[in-house]
Amino acid sequence: MRPLAAVLCGVMRTLVGAHAHWQEPPSSAASIYFANHTSHMDTLAIWAALGPRLRAHTRPVAARDYWDRGALRRHVALRVLNVVFVERHREGHEGDPLAPLAAALEEGSSLILFPEGTRGTGPLPGAFRSGLYNLAVRFPQVRLVPVYLENMHRSMPKGTFVPIPVVCTVRFGAPLARITEETREAFLERARAAVVALA
Amino acid sequence: MSAQQKFYWLMGGVVTLLAVASLVGALLAARAGTETARAVVANLNSRIRAWWAMVAIFAVAFLAGPIATLVLFGSMSFFALREFVTLTPTKRADHVPLFLCFFVLIPLQYALIGYGWYGLFAILIPVYAFLILPAVAALAGDPDRFLERSAKIQWAVMVTVYCVSHTPALLLLRIPGYEGQGALLIFFLLLVTQMSDVLQYVFGKLFGRTLLAPTVSPSKTVEGLIGGGLAATAVGGAMYWITPFPPLGALAMSFVIVVMGFLGGLALSAVKRSLGVKDWGAMIEGHGGMLDRVDSLSFAAPVFFHLTRYFW
Structure with a gap:
């Protein structure tokens, strides 16, 4: 592991533990890990919890307006986390916003995704946006793994700039079953319920 | 016998004790018949394994000197406080007081031992933290369960930082005929x-x-x-x-x-x-x-x- 990656993992272990709890044995098959989103450390927490083997081919989906800012953050995003950038604000951007994510899945990578698109204030996730549904339809073979981040909203709640140490377990659930001809709304609600069920 | 020699005798004794414990644990594991017995013995053996690791960490810290010992106990306070805070219901308004507990009080309390400033070491948390933490929490403007939250945070730092720090504080004592030990x-x-x-x-x-x-x-x-x-x-x-x-x-x-x-x-x-x-x-x-x-x-x-x- 490269030095900066080791430092980031060490910081996450010290601050929040970020230990994984797997409901089913982890698999290195292409997966989308989708989680509730409450703090700026969420991406790092899941990344640290995955462990070196799964981490090697998992790419976090990162909002360009947050992660592509400042030399250090950009360096971590591109060189350490190997993120896939997405544009949260659509003004002035043409084309399919999911194209970079689809490309990453096509090359066999797994993704870390926060389907709410933004951080919430409470522990439970709000409504999911449709990106997860669109990817699920396009990639029927990919495993959709719900993830619940416990306590991250206490460690670094929205509006704070420094974390406090609180033990945060990363709970990985069983992959979502695939149901054919499910409506977008029903799928997104089922996916959200799968994350809530891990709480 | 010099302090160094005593230390090696002690380590020899502890290692022998752990070796015997590991041996007994292995024998018990081979003999355990019922499901519950196996569970108890498995727990016993993981406890013994953890003891080996804890003894090794302490031995290294003691040999590395007083600063390493302070860092070790400071880390123990850090992780103990992290456990306490994890299980205690705190609110968003406690964010700054908790930050101060982890990143100001813990380093300061142990640094005071390092500097040998006993007077402030003894009152930092019971007096100054006691006054300042709730005041900072009040600034966040959330009176909901305020006394309860302040009391829990004070209790947490008293036990995990103040009390635990009295172990390495033994280094502060100047006992005639027992210097450097x-x-x-x-x-x-x-x-x-x-x-x-x-x-x-x-x-x-x-x-x-x-x-x-x-x-x-x-x-x-x-x-x-x-x-x-x-x-x-x-x-x-x-x-x-x-x-x-x-x-x-x-x-x-x-x-x-x-x-x-x-x-x-x-x-x-x-x-x-x-x-x-x-x-x-x-x-x-x-x-x-x-x-x-x-x-x-x-x-x-x-x-x-x-x-x-x-x-x-």
Whole structure:
């Protein structure tokens, strides 16, 4: 592991533990890990919890307006986390916003995704946006793994700039079953319920 | 015998003890017949494995010198406080006070030991943190359960930082004829508290019949307390040669450490139950969390520190 990656993992272990709890044995098959989103450390927490083997081919989906800012953050995003950038604000951007994510899945990578698109204030996730549904339809073979981040909203709640140490377990659930001809709304609600069920 | 030689004798003794424990654990594992017996023996063996790791960490810190010892105990306070805060319902308005606890109070409390400023060390948390933490929390403007939240945070730092820090604070004491041997006094305190926990566990498993406080701590038994407590007192008395105390003094000190350690385990067990959990965490395999390991130490350390300071 490269030095900066080791430092980031060490910081996450010290601050929040970020230990994984797997409901089913982890698999290195292409997966989308989708989680509730409450703090700026969420991406790092899941990344640290995955462990070196799964981490090697998992790419976090990162909002360009947050992660592509400042030399250090950009360096971590591109060189350490190997993120896939997405544009949260659509003004002035043409084309399919999911194209970079689809490309990453096509090359066999797994993704870390926060389907709410933004951080919430409470522990439970709000409504999911449709990106997860669109990817699920396009990639029927990919495993959709719900993830619940416990306590991250206490460690670094929205509006704070420094974390406090609180033990945060990363709970990985069983992959979502695939149901054919499910409506977008029903799928997104089922996916959200799968994350809530891990709480 | 020099302090260094005493230290090596002690380490030799502890390693021998752990080797015997590992051997006994392996024999028990081979003989365990029933499902419950296997579970108990598996837990025993993971406890013994964790002991090897803890002893190794302490030995390295002691050999590396006082700063390493302070960093080690500072980290123990950090992880114990992290467990306490994780289980305690705090609110968004407690964010800044909690940040101060972890990143200002812990470093400061241990730095004061390093600088040898005993006066401020003794009042930093009971006086200054007591006044400033709730004031900072009040600035966030959330009066909901305010007294309860402030009390819990104060209690958490008192136990996990203030009390635990009295163990390395033994390095501050200037005892005539015992210069430069503070690390051995720390070793003595750790040995007696931990042997007391271990022997109470062993006596409890072998002879335990009568539950002592079933609602607070379902595993503590009268037989375990008396048998284990007396045995640990005797072990401490026999270790008088690493302390500045005469044999009877070491015996009396060990007795006080055992009693305070027992009370600490009991009181923190009650806190645990009131928070609705069985273990403080899962950091140390077989033992539970950091606080499960240092609960007895946190109550014994300040009292042992004061008695030593006043009488020697």
